Amino acid sequence: MNHRGGWALIKRTWMSWIQDRGFFFVLAFGWMIPPLVALFAWMAAAGNGTIAGMDRRAFAGYYLVLVLVNQLTYSQTNWTLGDIIREGMLDSWLLRPLSPFYQVLSSEVAGKVVYMVFVIPATGLLAILLQPKVDISPSRLGLFLLALILAWGLRFFWGYWLALIAFWASRADALLAVQDSLVFLLSGVVAPIALLSPSLQTAAILLPFRYMVGFPVEILTRPLSDEILLQGLAIQIAWLMTALLLTRIVWRAGIRHYASARG
């Protein structure tokens, strides 16, 4: 693996993205809106009381952490991968003695840095206004960071293998739209998992989407037992392994197809 080249690529992509920071700030703002709408709706519903044990400050804590986690785990790179494959731009990646994965990783890392320049101050300002309730004990913070990294890996690689379907289907990005909808519904964006109906809660616990966003948020904002925490981490790791395996299979088959079928 040519890590030196990969790191240089990441720096260059970051330099390029900084040039268009205004565009990315607007994108980041757009992605903040659905969780913020849900936040204000739940705060209004809670009033001066509680819903499933959550008061206004608990909702504020949950959704402000969710805004950060959502931005850190959202992979905009996968949306452009289909175009790159369809329009033959993958050629210039394949001509270099560097894994094409670095190209994707570079825009992923560059994106996170640029988005955070906007999202952290915006969330900080909202935190001052809304006085959120968050458990930031060292043990919870450590578990949160671990779950956050796993959540990023899971959301990224799940979207990556779906985007790679573009090797065969010209508009595979429709699958990413489906993924986003399921994340919105089952990852705790529309409502914390505890507030969903029992059948949806079961689906959320079994499917991968909760572990892309909601699970790390719950670690900092919900009173999860040790058993639930360990179970959550185990499921998260299992889904991440599945996503990595699917990525490997689809990439290998896809690149073989790409090199065989294009005119």
Next chain:
Amino acid sequence: MTIPLIRVDHLSKVFRVPEREPGLKAAMRALFHRTYRQVCAVQDISFTIGEGEIVGLIGPNGAGKTTTLKILAGLLYPTSGEVTLAGYIPWQRRAAFLNQIGMVQGNKSQLLWDIPAMDSYHVLSEIYRIPMRQFKETLDELVRLLQMEDLLTRPIRNLSLGERMKCELVAGLLHRPKVLFLDEPTLGLDVTTQNRLRLFIAEYNRRFGACILLTSHYMADVEQLCPRVILIHNGQLLHDGALQGLAERMAPFKLIRVTLDGGVAINRGLPQLPEGAELLERNENHLILRCSRSAAPVVTSCLLSACPVTDLTVEDPPIEAVIDQVYREGIA
């Protein structure tokens, strides 16, 4: 005799292309039942290319040039046949192989548009692990040859097409590839820039001994750069040799341009021309005749003895006309 660096042996490439009839009904039917047709892009072609050679790969649109180039660069698998480049099988895309090739396409950019070329060059130096000293030497030399010192610090999006192509060429050459694939490198450029790039490519080949495989629809590129051309048409190799050889093979006639003495030419008729010679054009005292190569000496002698000739030249037809004929009719 040069050492074969590229060896292509009975190479074929067949694509499976989806197709459907026009119209809504056919579109709906295609949702459930797609039909395909086989397109033979390259058919059983063989050639070798030695170190330091510049070879033009020519042919009409859809002839199979870019497919061949992509197979050689490791971007496509062939359907059958064998290819080796510097001892490597291209489509295995080993790092050692990729370090030895470079590809520049006139219609595709490999540089990021928002940042200056210099930033991209530094990344390439890391990707190819070029030692800093060699990187600086190569960059200085390429920049001097292309006279582009002032372009390095400007974002690519602010450069003209010609300036951009200079930057692309440098990006493709920084790691000093042994084999350089140039796919339409002068596409859309003005005549002056085309000339400069041609001079640069020739100079690069001379200095670094790189093997260059070039495709272009501009015959000037091919005429000035390629002592050898490979003509592909409908996926088949029709000619492999000198461009002049192609002209001789394809155009078995000569053009004779004659200027007659203005004072007497108007009232005098032409002599009886030998068989195979014909008058193409007459403009007062200037004539253009076409005749078979074998008849050229007889026709010339006939004209010189029977007419008041003040000037006479015998020449091959323009290469563009020959190539046009090949593209339209193929080679019999």
